[in-house]
Amino acid sequence: MTVKYESQKIAQNFFTFAVLLFLVQVAVGIIAALQFIWPDFFILNFNIIRSLHINALVVWLLVGLMGATYYVVPEESETELWSIPLARFQFWATVVTVTLVVLGYIWMGINPQANSTSLFGTGILNEGREYIEAPRWADILIALSVIIFLINNFMTVMKTKKWTGIQGTLLAGLTFLALMYIPGMFYTKSMVKDQFWWWWVVHLWVEGAWEVIAGALLAFMLMKTLNAQRHVVERWMYVEVALVLFTGILGTGHHYYWIGTPPYWLWIGGIFSSLEPIPLLVMVWDAFRTTREYRTVTNKVGLFYAVAHAIFNFVGAGLWGVIHTLPQVNKWTHGTQITTAHGHLAFYGAYVLLVLSMIYVTLPVIRGVREFSGSRAYQAFWWMTISMIFIVLTITGAGMVQTYMERLMGLDYVAVKTNYNLWFWIFRAIFGVGFLIGVAIFVIDYFRLGKEPLKIGTPEAVKITG
Amino acid sequence: MSNKALRNLFAFGSLGFFVIFVILTIDTMGKLDKRAPEITEEVNLGKKVWHKYDCIGCHTILGNGSYFAPDMTKISEKKPKEYLKQFLMDPKSVNPKASMPKFGITSQEADHLIAFLEWISKVDTNGWPPKPLLAQAVAVTGAELSPGQRLYQQLNCSACHMLNGIGGTTGPDLTHVGSRRDRTWILGHFKDPKAYVPNSAMPSYGHLSEKELNELTDFMISLK
Ligand code: HEM
Ligand code: HEM
Ligand SMILES: [Fe+2]
Numbered sequence: 154m155t156v157k158y159e160s161q162k163i164a165q166n167f168f169t170f171a172v173l174l175f176l177v178q179v180a181v182g183i184i185a186a187l188q189f190i191w192p193d194f195f196i197l198n199f200n201i202i203r204s205l206h207i208n209a210l211v212v213w214l215l216v217g218l219m220g221a222t223y224y225v226v227p228e229e230s231e232t233e234l235w236s237i238p239l240a241r242f243q244f245w246a247t248v249v250t251v252t253l254v255v256l257g258y259i260w261m262g263i264n265p266q267a268n269s270t271s272l273f274g275t276g277i278l279n280e281g282r283e284y285i286e287a288p289r290w291a292d293i294l295i296a297l298s299v300i301i302f303l304i305n306n307f308m309t310v311m312k313t314k315k316w317t318g319i320q321g322t323l324l325a326g327l328t329f330l331a332l333m334y335i336p337g338m339f340y341t342k343s344m345v346k347d348q349f350w351w352w353w354v355v356h357l358w359v360e361g362a363w364e365v366i367a368g369a370l371l372a373f374m375l376m377k378t379l380n381a382q383r384h385v386v387e388r389w390m391y392v393e394v395a396l397v398l399f400t401g402i403l404g405t406g407h408h409y410y411w412i413g414t415p416p417y418w419l420w421i422g423g424i425f426s427s428l429e430p431i432p433l434l435v436m437v438w439d440a441f442r443t444t445r446e447y448r449t450v451t452n453k454v455g456l457f458y459a460v461a462h463a464i465f466n467f468v469g470a471g472l473w474g475v476i477h478t479l480p481q482v483n484k485w486t487h488g489t490q491i492t493t494a495h496g497h498l499a500f501y502g503a504y505v506l507l508v509l510s511m512i513y514v515t516l517p518v519i520r521g522v523r524e525f526s527g528s529r530a531y532q533a534f535w536w537m538t539i540s541m542i543f544i545v546l547t548i549t550g551a552g553m554v555q556t557y558m559e560r561l562m563g564l565d566y567v568a569v570k571t572n573y574n575l576w577f578w579i580f581r582a583i584f585g586v587g588f589l590i591g592v593a594i595f596v597i598d599y600f601r602l603g604k605e606p607l608k609i610g611t612p613e614a615v616k617i618t619g
Numbered sequence: 620m621s622n623k624a625l626r627n628l629f630a631f632g633s634l635g636f637f638v639i640f641v642i643l644t645i646d647t648m649g650k651l652d653k654r655a656p657e658i659t660e661e662v663n664l665g666k667k668v669w670h671k672y673d674c675i676g677c678h679t680i681l682g683n684g685s686y687f688a689p690d691m692t693k694i695s696e697k698k699p700k701e702y703l704k705q706f707l708m709d710p711k712s713v714n715p716k717a718s719m720p721k722f723g724i725t726s727q728e729a730d731h732l733i734a735f736l737e738w739i740s741k742v743d744t745n746g747w748p749p750k751p752l753l754a755q756a757v758a759v760t761g762a763e764l765s766p767g768q769r770l771y772q773q774l775n776c777s778a779c780h781m782l783n784g785i786g787g788t789t790g791p792d793l794t795h796v797g798s799r800r801d802r803t804w805i806l807g808h809f810k811d812p813k814a815y816v817p818n819s820a821m822p823s824y825g826h827l828s829e830k831e832l833n834e835l836t837d838f839m840i841s842l843k
Pocket of ligand 2: 179182184185206210492493494495497500501544582586588684685686687
């Protein structure tokens with residue numbers, strides 16, 4: 154089987170860049186973990202390492218989602234992409250911008266004074282705001298790249314005017330994503346307002362726009378890997394994404410408990426965010442129901458990753474989110490390692506596995522592979538997933554100790570971190586290496602897939618049919 | 620329901636929730652300034668310094684940020700200004716074991732930062748961070764205190780010092796200070812720390828009465 158439209162192959166550029174950044178992100182994460190044990194472990198301070206870790210994460214996920222979109226939109230619109238050169242240009246513009254930003258962080262790490270104030274009133278190398286550290290000039294370049302990307306995809310649909318539920322919802326989610334970058338792009342004198350708008354970006358991304366995109370892509374993958382009927386998967390997709398936004402938009406209130414905002418957010422945030430796991434549970438049920446109903450699997454590995462994505466989206470975002478979302482609990486856990494534990498499992502389950510599953514669903518088709526060995530894909534999955542589960546359990550433990558000792562008993566933050574939690578940091582670093590092994594296996598698989606002869610009778614052989 | 624009806628429900632329902640969210644946002648924006656002190660130019664400059672050195676990359680503030688270093692929301696209530704200034708400009712000069720790097724923060728930048736940190740400590744955060752429950756319980760039962768111990772509590776020495784595993788880490792651990800230092804040293808050091816330890820970041824307690832200083836010193840000496 155090969156792609157229906159030549160231009161879908163452009164997705165591979167994006168996937169390659171994403172996969173390489175994934176490797177960097179995780180390697181850097183291990184450095185960050187070691188700095189919890191030895192703060193001076195590396196030439197760059199923790200804050201720079203952490204910025205690299207979380208920015209690499211967000212960027213590779215976005216780049217991966219762009220690749221996926223370039224694949225899905227022509228397929229759904231039944232036509233070639235509007236402009237391949239524009240897509241190429243957008244790709245390289247993204248690569249160059251990201252590289253410049255990374256070099257800027259490193260320079261600032263070596264010389265903190267270099268981050269002088271730019272014309273925009275914010276740092277020229279680093280804006281000093283979590284996740285959106287990228288300086289304003291880079292924000293603008295990234296926004297431009299995203300606008301080009303959106304135009305290219307919308308024009309593709311307009312060529313045939315074949316709107317489908319999947320591609321329409323996907324593009325709606327992406328447009329929402331682009332719009333929600335704007336609240337992070339202006340300076341406010343008040344730290345309270347700064348954080349208020351900052352959460353518009355961060356929360357409305359991961360618990361709004363991205364979750365809508367995930368709903369659309371999950372429907373696409375179930376359709377492709379199981380030959381499921383479009384109108385059925387699209388029906389449940391609508392239910393899922395509607396519930397995501399009905400709960401998730403007002404759920405933003407769970408970040409407005411303690412930042413200087415009025416107390417009515419305790420009610421709004423508490424009630425709506427507690428409901429946020431429901432759509433995620435519907436997605437799990439949807440994945441299982443569809444799998445049981447259509448027994449002919451056209452791509453076993455792709456389906457495996459897609460179902461795993463649905464499950465860990467629910468566990469990481471839904472369960473690990475809801476445990477600390479009520480104000481009565483959050484009052485004690487806010488800003489502790491409990492948040493880190495949730496952040497890791499949520500991002501891993503919801504978006505890392507989403508992009509990886511899209512890669513496994515589309516890459517064999519892009520490369521025109523009839524059959525490939527799934528053995529490395531499964532190995533990578535288990536190395537990554539088991540390590541991540543242990544990282545999360547470890548850090549949940551650290552968070553419980555921190556909440557008890559610091560918040561309930563009133564011990565000093567540094568004392569808890571350096572004495573009582575030391576072993577948790579050590580175990581996290583060890584499991585981190587396990588995770589890195591998984592990523593390495595995945596990256597090798599990504600580059601080799603379809604490029605080596607398959608041994609006859611390989612038990613993990615994956616046939617691409619349909 | 621048909622798929623089309625579901626699609627419309629999704630689109631218009633979401634739009635409706637978004638509109639409600641925007642209305643709440645406008646309402647909140649109108650209320651925020653009353654829940655915090657006025658933002659002076661100094662506070663704003665301090666916020667810019669906060670961003671310039673990416674303090675959020677290690678610390679949380681209002682509980683958001685990174686979890687590598689202590690929360691900064693109430694720090695200016697816990698530590699005196701002079702101490703904070705010295706720490707910001709050169710953490711290791713305060714505490715040789717400090718792991719916060721020296722960034723080259725200037726004296727003026729440090730003043731601005733402190734103005735900013737003072738502002739944030741006065742924001743109405745709906746009672747966050749909460750007072751530790753168990754520490755309060757212990758304070759109620761601790762009736763049998765010597766005068767020196769009581770002063771130690773009242774003056775909040777534990778913000779900087781550890782005693783039997785409880786207290787801050789930026790000053791030396793006092794659990795065995797009585798076997799390190801003699802009476803004259805401790806008494807003199809309280810009155811003028813810098814005369815004994817050049818560059819000391821410990822606040823001077825010269826304003827206390829001679830009686831109080833002696834009580835505090837008795838307590839220190841007893842810690843062997
Ligand atoms: C895929 C979806 C999600 C992702 C990727 C995600 C990720 C994150 C991350 C990274 C943070 C930390 C932000 C920071 O650095 O300050 C966070 C905070 C939080 N998340 Fe989620 N989350 C997701 C869904 C959810 C859901 C569904 C809930 C609730 C049911 C939830 C509840 C929370 C809460 C309460 C906090 C604040 C923690 C604190 O007070 O420190 N999250 N989330
Ligand atoms: C795909 C896997 C990973 C994802 C999705 C991920 C995601 C994140 C996110 C969202 C944050 C910032 C928010 C927060 O602290 O909650 C973060 C911070 C961090 N990550 Fe990861 N990470 C991954 C892998 C790793 C690995 C393998 C390690 C190393 C063992 C690691 C170590 C860290 C450390 C030390 C921090 C700083 C946490 C803190 O401030 O307390 N991460 N990561
Ligand atoms: Fe959230």
